[in-house]
Amino acid sequence: MRKRLVPLLIIVIGVIGFILLKATRSVPEPVTPQERTWRVETMVIDPGARQPSLTLYGQLESPRRFTVVAPMAGRVDQLPARDGQTVEQGELLVALDERDIEPMTRQAEADLADARAQLDREQIEHANDRKALALEQRILDNARKGLERVQQLVARELVSRTELEGAEDLAERASLTMAVRQRSIQSHEARLAALQARVERARSSLEAAQRDAERSRFTAPFRGVVAEVQAAPGDQVNKNQALLDFYPVEGLELRATLPQIHAMDFTRALAQGQKLVARSLETESELTMTLQRIAGQADATGVEAIFVLDQPAPGLRLGNLLAISVPKPAAPESIAVPYSALYGNRTLYALQDGRMAHIDVERIGETLMENGERWLLVRAPDLTPGTRIITTHLPNAMQGLKVDTTSDAAAESAQ
Numbered sequence: 343m344r345k346r347l348v349p350l351l352i353i354v355i356g357v358i359g360f361i362l363l364k365a366t367r368s369v370p371e372p373v374t375p376q377e378r379t380w381r382v383e384t385m386v387i388d389p390g391a392r393q394p395s396l397t398l399y400g401q402l403e404s405p406r407r408f409t410v411v412a413p414m415a416g417r418v419d420q421l422p423a424r425d426g427q428t429v430e431q432g433e434l435l436v437a438l439d440e441r442d443i444e445p446m447t448r449q450a451e452a453d454l455a456d457a458r459a460q461l462d463r464e465q466i467e468h469a470n471d472r473k474a475l476a477l478e479q480r481i482l483d484n485a486r487k488g489l490e491r492v493q494q495l496v497a498r499e500l501v502s503r504t505e506l507e508g509a510e511d512l513a514e515r516a517s518l519t520m521a522v523r524q525r526s527i528q529s530h531e532a533r534l535a536a537l538q539a540r541v542e543r544a545r546s547s548l549e550a551a552q553r554d555a556e557r558s559r560f561t562a563p564f565r566g567v568v569a570e571v572q573a574a575p576g577d578q579v580n581k582n583q584a585l586l587d588f589y590p591v592e593g594l595e596l597r598a599t600l601p602q603i604h605a606m607d608f609t610r611a612l613a614q615g616q617k618l619v620a621r622s623l624e625t626e627s628e629l630t631m632t633l634q635r636i637a638g639q640a641d642a643t644g645v646e647a648i649f650v651l652d653q654p655a656p657g658l659r660l661g662n663l664l665a666i667s668v669p670k671p672a673a674p675e676s677i678a679v680p681y682s683a684l685y686g687n688r689t690l691y692a693l694q695d696g697r698m699a700h701i702d703v704e705r706i707g708e709t710l711m712e713n714g715e716r717w718l719l720v721r722a723p724d725l726t727p728g729t730r731i732i733t734t735h736l737p738n739a740m741q742g743l744k745v746d747t748t749s750d751a752a753a754e755s756a757q
Contacts (some may be wrong), residue, residue, distance in 0.1 A: 367555035382734035382745045384693050387677045388727050392674070392755055394707025394719040395667045397623065397650055398647065400598025402662045407589035407736050410435060412579040416442030421575045423568045423586055428656065431564050434571070436585050450551040450574065454544035461537040468530045478520045485513040502715040566590040571662055591654045596664055598629055600647040604642065607670065608647060609741040620666040623716075629655055631666065667716075673706045677725055680719040690720065691739055695731040698743045701725065 409542065420437040423429065492509040495501040569587035573579060602607060611618055612633065622629040630652045635647035649666070650659075683690055688705060691698040703720040711717055725731075 351476065363724055377744055378411050379744050379746045380738075382693075382732050382736065382747060384730045385679070385683075385733050387679070387729050387731055388723055389675045389721070389725055391672045391674045392676045392678060392719055394570065394670045394709055396604060396670055396707050397665060397667055397716070398598035398600060398620070400596040400647075400649070400664065401666050402594065402658055402664065403595050403597055404570050404589040404660055406593055406659065407587060409587050410560050410585045412438065412581060412583045412585060413557040414438070414443065414446065415581050416558065416579065418573050418575050418577045418585070420573070421573060421585075423571060423588075425571045426659070426699045427568045428591065429562045429566060429568065431529055431562055433562045435560050435562055435568070435588065437560070438579075440558075443555045443558050445549075447551045447555055449546070450548035454548050456543040457544040461534070461541055462574075464530070464533055464537050468527065468534075471527050473528070475523045475527060478516065478523055482513070482516040482520050483507075485516040489513045495731065501611070519682070537605040562586075562588065564590050565592075567659070569581060575587060589660060591656060592651075593661075594651045594655070594658060595634070596649040596651070596666065597637070597646045598666065599644045600636070601644045604670075605636065605640070605645045608633065610669075611671075612636065618668060619652075620668040621641055622723055623667055625664070626657075629664075630670060633668070667708070667710060670707055673719060673721065675704055676719045676721045677731075678709050678711070678719055679731060680715070680717055683731055683733045684718055684733075685739055688720075690725075691732045692721075692724075693732055693745065693747065696744060696746070698732060698739060698741065698745055700741045 416438040418436065419433065422433075429435065473522050489506075489509040489512070492501060496503065496506045507667040534626065566588050567590075568591055569589055571586045571729070573583075573585045579585065580609070608618070608695055612635070618633040620631050622631075626739040629647035633647060634650045635648050637648060641647075647668075679690065685691070688703055690701045690703050692701050700725050703722040705718065705720055707719045708716050709719050730747075736743070736745075
């Protein structure tokens with residue numbers, strides 16, 4: 343019995359201890375859930391008339407870029423130009439071997455001399471034909487008179503018929519010679535025109551050969567840059583084969599794609615004679631360029647706006663990509679906010695009673711702040727003076743989210 347009571351006693355004691363401990367434990371205070379607060383920065387807005395700007399991206403091109411081609415087949419003799427080299431006006435760029443050019447020029451000169459000689463001979467022969475025609479006319483007249491006398495003598499039976507036939511043959515031969523001479527004189531104008539045309543063709547060929555000879559030694563027509571060299575000294579090139587590309591330092595154009603939504607504003611400004619000067623962004627030295635025209639063809643992405651650089655930029659090359667800021671007309675009742683304040687394309691959050699309040703806005707462009715930063719220009723009827731805008735970009739931003747503000751003196755001074 344003792345062995346059975348000991349375990350039972352231990353169990354009873356344990357149960358009594360558990361009941362005592364549970365009865366004497368301390369009661370914890372109830373936990374009240376706390377809403378999390380997000381720390382943000384804000385700025386106070388002051389709507390007013392501000393000039394927006396539009397950031398565009400474009401590529402440099404030159405409307406005066408051209409390709410130097412070989413005017414005739416030959417061997418490249420000199421090619422001092424190098425890819426990317428800046429050359430002054432009058433400097434030699436490329437020259438073909440004169441030994442390939444001189445024979446063609448001499449041949450053209452010989453063809454012209456031969457054509458002129460043929461023309462002179464025709465004029466001399468025509469003069470001789472006119473003189474011979476008078477003599478042959480007298481011979482024909484004499485032959486006809488002789489034929490008449492023989493006919494009279496035959497009628498009186500004083501001569502034989504054989505002499506009559508001889509006189510007739512003599513008159514016919516004189517008439518035939520006379521006709522051939524007349525045809526030669528009559529066709530003189532046609533032969534003369536053909537020979538004059540031959541002279542003109544020969545002269546044109548000589549001028550073309552001389553022109554090609556001059557073009558075979560090409561010098562820079564203006565100060566410019568060698569864009570690409572496509573040959574080397576000693577190369578045998580064909581006629582019209584490209585040798586190098588060349589473009590002027592001045593007059594570079596930037597072709598930037600303009601969104602369709604802004605195209606009408608820029609077209610209207612050009613029609614009204616407004617001068618729109620854009621400034622480069624993210625370049626070592628600021629470049630200015632003036633809007634000259636809008637391209638005549640658009641596509642799905644927009645239409646190209648063409649800007650001309652106001653000053654030469656030796657460091658720039660064709661194909662460079664540039665970002666520019668283009669001013670637009672002043673927008674009334676607009677405010678400038680940092681890009682961190684924007685959610686999506688058209689949403690800002692204002693601070694109301696310690697919580698985030700959703701506001702739909704209209705984007706109207708950008709503006710350049712005094713510290714060099716680019717801020718966004720927006721406007722909305724709900725943006726009144728004194729409204730506090732949240733400038734911290736929260737990944738979980740939503741209507742009614744509780745926030746706590748930090749010092750916003752810097753943001754307000756920037757505004």
